[in-house]
Amino acid sequence: MAGKFGKGCHLHLIDGSAYIFRAFHALPPLTRKSDGLPIGAVSGFCNMLQRYIDGNNGSDAPTHVAVIFDKGSHTFRNDMYDQYKANREAMPEDLRPQIPLTREATKAFNIACEELEGFEADDIMATLARQAREAGGRVTILSSDKDLMQLVGGGVEMLDPMKNKLIDRDGVHEKFGVGPERVVDVQALAGDSVDNVPGAPGIGIKTAALLINEFGSLEELLDRAEEIKQPKRRQTLIEHRAQIELSKRLVQLDEHMELPFTLDDLEVREPVPEELLDFLSRMEFRTLTKRIADKLDVEAPAIPDTTPEGANPPEQAPDWPAIDPSKYECVSDSAALQRWIDKANDRGWIAVDTETTGLNDMACDLVGISLCVEPGEACYIPLIHRATATDDLFGNDDLAEGQMPLNAVLDALKPMLEDPAVLKIGQNMKFDAKIFSRYGVEVAPIDDTMLMSYAMNAGLHGHGMDTLAERYLSHTPIPIKDLLGSGKKQITFDRVPIEDAVKYAAEDADVTLRLWKTFKPQLHRARVTRVYEGLERPLVPVLKQMEMAGVKVDRDVLSRMSNAFAQKMAGLEAEIHELAGETFNVGSPKQLGEILFDKMGLEGGKKGKTGAYATGADILEDLATEHDLPARILDWRQLSKLKSTYTDALQEHINKDTGRVHTSYSIAGANTGRLASNDPNLQNIPVRSEEGRRIREAFIADEGKVLVSLDYSQIELRILAHMADIPALKEAFRDGHDIHAMTASEMFNVPMEDMTPDIRRQAKAINFGVIYGISGFGLARNLRIPRVEAQGFIDRYFERFPGIKTYMDDTIAFATEHKRVETLFGRVIHTPEIAAKGPRAGFAKRAAINAPIQGTAADIIRRAMVRMPDAIAGLPAKMLLQVHDELIFEVEKDAAEDLIKAARTVMEGAAEPVVKLDVPLIVDAGQGANWAEAH
DNA sequence: AAATTCACG
DNA sequence: GACGTACGTGAATTTC
Numbered sequence: 001m002a003g004k005f006g007k008g009c010h011l012h013l014i015d016g017s018a019y020i021f022r023a024f025h026a027l028p029p030l031t032r033k034s035d036g037l038p039i040g041a042v043s044g045f046c047n048m049l050q051r052y053i054d055g056n057n058g059s060d061a062p063t064h065v066a067v068i069f070d071k072g073s074h075t076f077r078n079d080m081y082d083q084y085k086a087n088r089e090a091m092p093e094d095l096r097p098q099i100p101l102t103r104e105a106t107k108a109f110n111i112a113c114e115e116l117e118g119f120e121a122d123d124i125m126a127t128l129a130r131q132a133r134e135a136g137g138r139v140t141i142l143s144s145d146k147d148l149m150q151l152v153g154g155g156v157e158m159l160d161p162m163k164n165k166l167i168d169r170d171g172v173h174e175k176f177g178v179g180p181e182r183v184v185d186v187q188a189l190a191g192d193s194v195d196n197v198p199g200a201p202g203i204g205i206k207t208a209a210l211l212i213n214e215f216g217s218l219e220e221l222l223d224r225a226e227e228i229k230q231p232k233r234r235q236t237l238i239e240h241r242a243q244i245e246l247s248k249r250l251v252q253l254d255e256h257m258e259l260p261f262t263l264d265d266l267e268v269r270e271p272v273p274e275e276l277l278d279f280l281s282r283m284e285f286r287t288l289t290k291r292i293a294d295k296l297d298v299e300a301p302a303i304p305d306t307t308p309e310g311a312n313p314p315e316q317a318p319d320w321p322a323i324d325p326s327k328y329e330c331v332s333d334s335a336a337l338q339r340w341i342d343k344a345n346d347r348g349w350i351a352v353d354t355e356t357t358g359l360n361d362m363a364c365d366l367v368g369i370s371l372c373v374e375p376g377e378a379c380y381i382p383l384i385h386r387a388t389a390t391d392d393l394f395g396n397d398d399l400a401e402g403q404m405p406l407n408a409v410l411d412a413l414k415p416m417l418e419d420p421a422v423l424k425i426g427q428n429m430k431f432d433a434k435i436f437s438r439y440g441v442e443v444a445p446i447d448d449t450m451l452m453s454y455a456m457n458a459g460l461h462g463h464g465m466d467t468l469a470e471r472y473l474s475h476t477p478i479p480i481k482d483l484l485g486s487g488k489k490q491i492t493f494d495r496v497p498i499e500d501a502v503k504y505a506a507e508d509a510d511v512t513l514r515l516w517k518t519f520k521p522q523l524h525r526a527r528v529t530r531v532y533e534g535l536e537r538p539l540v541p542v543l544k545q546m547e548m549a550g551v552k553v554d555r556d557v558l559s560r561m562s563n564a565f566a567q568k569m570a571g572l573e574a575e576i577h578e579l580a581g582e583t584f585n586v587g588s589p590k591q592l593g594e595i596l597f598d599k600m601g602l603e604g605g606k607k608g609k610t611g612a613y614a615t616g617a618d619i620l621e622d623l624a625t626e627h628d629l630p631a632r633i634l635d636w637r638q639l640s641k642l643k644s645t646y647t648d649a650l651q652e653h654i655n656k657d658t659g660r661v662h663t664s665y666s667i668a669g670a671n672t673g674r675l676a677s678n679d680p681n682l683q684n685i686p687v688r689s690e691e692g693r694r695i696r697e698a699f700i701a702d703e704g705k706v707l708v709s710l711d712y713s714q715i716e717l718r719i720l721a722h723m724a725d726i727p728a729l730k731e732a733f734r735d736g737h738d739i740h741a742m743t744a745s746e747m748f749n750v751p752m753e754d755m756t757p758d759i760r761r762q763a764k765a766i767n768f769g770v771i772y773g774i775s776g777f778g779l780a781r782n783l784r785i786p787r788v789e790a791q792g793f794i795d796r797y798f799e800r801f802p803g804i805k806t807y808m809d810d811t812i813a814f815a816t817e818h819k820r821v822e823t824l825f826g827r828v829i830h831t832p833e834i835a836a837k838g839p840r841a842g843f844a845k846r847a848a849i850n851a852p853i854q855g856t857a858a859d860i861i862r863r864a865m866v867r868m869p870d871a872i873a874g875l876p877a878k879m880l881l882q883v884h885d886e887l888i889f890e891v892e893k894d895a896a897e898d899l900i901k902a903a904r905t906v907m908e909g910a911a912e913p914v915v916k917l918d919v920p921l922i923v924d925a926g927q928g929a930n931w932a933e934a935h
Numbered sequence: 936a937a938a939t940t941c942a943c944g
Numbered sequence: 945g946a947c948g949t950a951c952g953t954g955a956a957t958t959t960c
Contacts, residue, residue: 585958587956587957587958588957588958588959589957589958589959590958590959591958610959610960612959640956640957641955641956644955644956644957645954645955645956649955649956669953669954670952670953671952672951672952672953674952674953675953676952676953676954677953677954678953678954678955679954679955680954680955681953681954681955683953683954684953684954684955716951768950768951769950771950771951772950772951772952773949773950773951774950775948775949775950776949777948777949777950778949778950779950781949781950782950838947838948839947839948839949842947842948842949843949843951846949846950846951847951847952849951850950850951850952851951851952853951854951854952858952884952884953
């Protein structure tokens with residue numbers, strides 16, 4: 001039926017986005033076999049299109065058809081109301097790369113495919129429906145979206161493709177209680193939580209329909225609101241008039257858009273077999289390709305059966321331009337900036353990097369921002385670069401020319417950086433997200449190339465940008481030293497000439513984007529998508545919150561302790577010199593060794609290549625039985641450690657603005673999945689010695705609040721009992737018995753009633769030894785017993801718990817075969833050294849035995865931390881610190897018990913539902929004015 | 936920059 | 945038969 005659209009024509013409009021989401025959620029997460037690209041939604045989409053075509057060749061076949069898509073996340077409705085669709089979920093990670101492919105699919109089927117920047121598909125459909133109606137044709141909208149129901153009538157109807165149910169005027173009336181022409185009035189009153197349309201509070205569809213039917217229209221209703229009998233309802237409508245009117249404008253579809261195409265362009269066309277089959281075979285849809293080839297009566301193209309196992313990553317870089325810092329753009333006006341924002345919105349992703357005056361993300365200033373959207377296409381936005389290398393004699397320190405005002409840049413970037421539909425890609429994004437947060441921008445959603453590498457490559461190499469660029473892009477980025485210098489003459493980034501800064505900063509964003517494009521498809525193949533998306537990436541906002549909250553530290557308490565330590569140390573030092581018969585540097589192990597072993601002639605040997613005497617605590621403890629000097633040294637060292645590392649250093653870390661101490665956690669530091677804390681390290685605050693424990697008294701809660709500490713009891717032993725499947729251990733944990741006493745009783749045949757602390761202590765050492773990959777030598781040294789005796793203990797332990805031995809052997813066998821081990825949650829830890837010769841193999845074996853246990857415990861507390869913000873959202877509480885098996889919170893006094901209850905529930909259930917442990921996880925809790933009391 | 940020591944889980 | 949060894953971290957200090 002060629003010619004102009006008119007009477008007798010029948011237009012089908014397919015709601016493309018609805019098709020995609022339905023396909024995505026209905027299907028399991030399929031991936032393309034050759035490269036692991038997620039492809040499930042495209043597959044579902046194509047099947048739905050094919051089914052649509054098959055079902056529409058009868059007498060009522062359409063003459064015109066189009067699939068209409070949404071484009072961009074910012075529409076004219078956002079200009080009216082910035083909260084529009086603000087609470088929608090971010091697009092699922094696996095879906096994003098499939099979006100462009102669905103456009104390709106539509107075109108491959110030779111169906112018109114239309115979208116328009118800044119408009120929703122609904123508006124395009126509304127305009128097309130009006131045009132078709134006015135031309136005298138019929139329209140069927142294939143969608144179940146209630147927002148489209150306002151279009152029904154006058155030859156326009158809807159078809160719910162899921163239920164195959166026709167929605168006509170009656171159907172609309174059934175849903176809204178009014179006819180199609182009054183649907184927007186009802187929606188304006190009832191609002192919509194999905195799209196975040198406010199409406200009138202307390203009024204739903206039922207009430208709205210009642211009111212509209214009574215008054216005839218929304219305008220009439222609002223004008224005569226005084227006549228409403230119910231006082232509450234009357235007041236609501238009068239009070240929220242503006243909001244209701246806004247809501248109407250939000251739900252009202254635009255029927256009068258200017259479209260760059262006409263109805264005639266949408267005429268039904270037969271698919272071109274080669275193009276369609278080419279697309280389907282590229283997607284590697286075997287079944288569908290065959291079915292359609294049969295139907296079109298042509299031969300199905302062959303689809304290579306490549307297997308991902310062991311396959312090398314596809315060479316995907318050749319079409320990337322070489323990294324060339326001279327090509328990067330310096331952004332210095334708002335038009336240029338807007339072009340970059342548009343690029344981000346177009347693609348739905350952007351690489352972002354910040355430059356600052358320092359590495360302390362809680363105390364540095366934002367100097368500039370770099371962006372990258374495609375390999376080679378990057379820019380730098382300088383913000384507060386100085387005009388000169390130093391300020392002049394009079395303290396003048398002007399900003400360099402050609403920089404936009406910082407606030408203007410942040411205001412312009414903020415909507416994009418916070419847009420759930422635009423993915424922000426970074427290398428170590430926690431740093432940048434914290435910087436932005438301090439400037440009022442909450443970056444989300446994010447991807448992090450450092451964490452992607454960590455998920456895939458833990459144990460193989462580091463995950464810093466230089467390492468990754470070198471390994472995966474064969475590129476050495478400009479060293480920061482080239483710009484800042486080093487040592488005393490080192491400058492801050494704001495003193496780097498803008499010209500140089502552009503090259504360095506934009507290159508970082510470019511490298512980050514290339515790494516992302518490299519890693520993204522590899523995650524699936526490495527089978528670590530769940531680890532990355534569930535255990536690494538979600539931790540970024542959680543840790544960001546914790547680090548920014550910081551912990552309150554009482555400077556006076558620390559200061560007084562420092563003074564007391566200094567006094568004691570001075571006394572000890574005098575005593576030590578007296579005993580030694582000469583003065584020397586007590587802090588020098590070398591001088592100490594010479595005095596102890598050469599001058600005084602005590603027993604002891606040299607160590608290592610350096611030839612220095614070992615003077616570690618264990619050796620001094622042995623010597624202490626014969627002499628006073630080593631004992632004094634030990635006392636002095638303890639005080640020295642406490643003073644320099646804790647009571648002195650911690651004071652330096654109190655932030656000037658917040659008055660609190662803000663550590664930084666490295667997510668990708670420890671190979672096992674544990675976090676590491678630095679600047680300062682708050683995961684090694686003393687607790688084992690009485691003297692040291694007092695330092696925890698300086699960690700305090702704010703006024704009216706308390707610190708709460710919850711820690712997993714014996715989590716690693718419980719995991720061992722589960723993983724190695726040891727019935728006796730599992731039973732002991734289930735019954736809440738003393739696990740070390742039980743082990744001792746089993747091993748040494750001592751009834752529990754007769755258990756002595758010493759026997760229990762030995763069993764405890766063995767239990768821990770097992771987790772560390774026990775050896776006779778190590779246990780002997782730990783227990784200070786002869787090596788043969790230690791070996792005897794181990795033999796008896798393995799005899800009594802043969803499952804442990806099996807577990808250890810199996811783990812080493814797995815590591816040897818695969819060069820990696822895994823946690824219960826699928827975290828991969830590579831063990832390349834397992835094949836090494838010599839002592840290194842021993843290290844690697846013990847590490848391989850320990851990693852699944854330590855790593856599983858790390859996974860569990862990570863899961864708890866990710867879930868914690870939601871679990872405690874209603875409480876006046878903040879999570880502050882993590883110490884491997886312990887979480888520390890600050891909470892208002894009255895809510896402490898509620899917090900403990902909520903947090904304990906999360907922690908004890910953190911393994912579920914992915915893993916059902918055979919042993920319970922038990923969490924102990926405490927609270928108090930300071931950390932010493934809470935622990 | 937490496938080695939030594941020691942704080943934590 | 946000898947080798948060297950508990951697992952995982954970070955920070956301060958001395959020494960080269």
